Amino acid sequence: MKKIGILGTGSCLPERIIPNSYFEKILDTTDEWIVTRTGIQTRRMIQPGQGLSDLATRASERALEMAGIPPEKLDVIIVGTSTADMLSPSSACIVQHRLGAKRAVAFDINAACPGFIYSLAVAQKFMQDGSYDHALVVGGEIISNRIDFKDRATCVLFGDGAGAVVLGHPSQEEGEILNIDIESDGDLWSLIHVPGGGSRIPLSQKMLEKGLHYVKMQGNEVFKYAVRTMADSAIKAMKAAGVTSDEIDWFIPIRPIHVLWTWWPTV
Numbered sequence: 001m002k003k004i005g006i007l008g009t010g011s012c013l014p015e016r017i018i019p020n021s022y023f024e025k026i027l028d029t030t031d032e033w034i035v036t037r038t039g040i041q042t043r044r045m046i047q048p049g050q051g052l053s054d055l056a057t058r059a060s061e062r063a064l065e066m067a068g069i070p071p072e073k074l075d076v077i078i079v080g081t082s083t084a085d086m087l088s089p090s091s092a093c094i095v096q097h098r099l100g101a102k103r104a105v106a107f108d109i110n111a112a113c114p115g116f117i118y119s120l121a122v123a124q125k126f127m128q129d130g131s132y133d134h135a136l137v138v139g140g141e142i143i144s145n146r147i148d149f150k151d152r153a154t155c156v157l158f159g160d161g162a163g164a165v166v167l168g169h170p171s172q173e174e175g176e177i178l179n180i181d182i183e184s185d186g187d188l189w190s191l192i193h194v195p196g197g198g199s200r201i202p203l204s205q206k207m208l209e210k211g212l213h214y215v216k217m218q219g220n221e222v223f224k225y226a227v228r229t230m231a232d233s234a235i236k237a238m239k240a241a242g243v244t245s246d247e248i249d250w251f252i253p254i255r256p257i258h259v260l261w262t263w264w265p266t267v
């Protein structure tokens, strides 16, 4: 199987910064509560009219620049998101159009928070057999218009942004992705969900009035599950890669539920 490595990374955040003091003015909450429990002091939010592909395209341009890969060389573009620009087409197709990545296959993966890791895993499989050489994988969300600013348990936690990586076949000396562990537990689907706007409860005035287009979350249950499974997932990924914990230089918990482990030579 061919080696797969990250050749370039890029990110893009909206300019608008929302500090905790904003929520103190509109809700029964405090900066102290938010910081103590989450560490969050500020979050970024888009301006009305912006869409996910605005952030995703900029992040991708930065990743391509770092990788030194022109967009025409991309074979596949995968955007992991649950907040695409529109219901159809995929945001990946819009990113493809904006980049001019003419020959790429482009599609979204909706796996909510761990969407980036799922997308990375899919891109890795496409590339391992050598059929694709260059992949662009983006993770991004515009969650600020899916949260209820009257629900203090969710609105203080989320922000908007996008990150991108360009994958290729690295040289002997360069680092590679050793293993990715992804898991799903569909039994827990209701712990975080957006009930309205899909096929079961389509868009309607009544649905909007009930606030069914907003994220519903049992945060403390998510937290307990995430803490438990994060360690298990990390151990599995290390075992599969033949790496021990004392060989890990960086541990980056990108999302609470799913974890990516990469190992890069110490520099």
Ligand SMILES: CC(C)(COP(=O)(O)OP(=O)(O)OC[C@H]1O[C@@H](n2cnc3c(N)ncnc32)[C@H](O)[C@@H]1OP(=O)(O)O)[C@@H](O)C(=O)NCCC(=O)NCCS
Residues within 6 Å of the ligand: 028, 029, 030, 033, 034, 037, 038, 113, 114, 152, 153, 154, 156, 157, 192, 218, 219, 220, 222, 223, 255, 256, 257
């Ligand atoms: C934020 C978090 C740490 C809070 O956990 P917690 O301390 O167990 O909080 P709970 O949700 O049980 O709420 C405890 C109390 O704080 C209150 N509370 C919730 N949000 C609040 C806020 N922003 N300000 C003040 N009080 C708040 C609740 O109303 C509740 O009050 P009550 O006891 O009077 O009913 C936790 O929900 C969390 O991290 N969840 C993870 C969510 C996540 O990662 N989601 C993304 C998944 S991909």
